[in-house]
Amino acid sequence: MGSSVVDLDLRLGVVLLALTAVAAVSGRLSGLGEDRAVLVTAVRATVQLAVVSAVLLVVVDFLWLSAAFVLLMVTVATVTAAGRTTDLPLRSAGALARLAATALPVLGGAAPIVALVLVSGTVPLRGEAVIPIAGILVGGAMTATSLAGRRLREELAQRHGEVEAALALGLPPRDAVLLVARPVAGTALVPPLDQTRTVGLVTLPGAFVGVLLGGGNPLEAGAAQLLVLIGLLAAEVLAVWAVTELVARGRLLPVPR
Structure with missing residues (x-):
């Protein structure tokens, strides 16, 4: 794994999808009504962090x-x-x-x-x-x-x-x-x-x-x-x-x- 806490490979993508699914399904089955909010938030966080990480490579x-x-x-x-x-x-x-x-x-x-x-x-x-x-x-x-x-x-x-x-x-x-x-x-x-x-x-x-x-x-x-x-x-x-x-x-x- 080296100096990183996670490996940037296919496993990470699969786990992130699974975690998002758990949160979204739980939000629906629990009656909290937050399943859509969970999905939107997860996608937004992924996009934002990808962009910010790319920007920080130059900014720092x-x-x-x-x-x-x-x-x-x-x-x-x-x-x-x-x-x-x-x-x-x-x-x-x-x-x-x-x-x-x-x-x-x-x-x-x-x-x-x-x-x-x-x-x-x-x-x-x-x-x-x-x-x-x-x-x-x-x-x-x-x-x-x-x-x-x-x-x-x-x-x-x-x-x-x-x-x-x-x-x-x-x-x-x-x-x-x-x-x-x-x-x-x-x-x-x-x-x-x-x-x-x-x-x-x-x-x-x-x-x-x-x-x-x-x-x-x-x-x-x-x-x-x-x-x-x-x-x-x-x-x-x-x-x-x-x-x-x-x-x-x-x-x-x-x-x-």
Whole structure:
């Protein structure tokens, strides 16, 4: 098998088809109705990864192209998180304002952590290092933004009366919303907290395995994984904080005033 975790041969294609079939058939038989979504997602992921892999063969050799690729990641993450948070299509009215607001937690979560690991020299300033680290952190910030934003939207819709009651008692709008928003937003941090708490005991995540497969020893693999996990946790906490504040200030979701 060499240094790769999988062999690029016919067996891989057969296994991928089988896994897709299992997921799609299960989605149909279970009554979840997600069989079509599974098929579309699998095809889309295959095409996207094929194109991205081809692009990265060129991009990683040039730092400025790597930076442009990271910017593309941020753009896609922002569009995705905005849709999940507001449940509005991209072409609906006010899209630019929503995207600008959503970009704040995505960038605010990922950018400081990426900057810290690069400036400190912990991660070398090379495309093959910058793109994976930035991608992991941007993805984490996107997920945290989506989870927190969606949860806040649902909770505020159900408990708008509590916000209005707080307003009637004289609380400023931001404080009234935060009474409901803060406890709920924190639930978006459950996945990264659980992942970090159980690392090595339940799973060996990708960074750990990747360093081992690249020839590093277990101590180097553990250090790389720890950097990724703590960095992700920091990025996601920052993203959730930013989303909560934006919602409380009426920048992302309509709330009682």
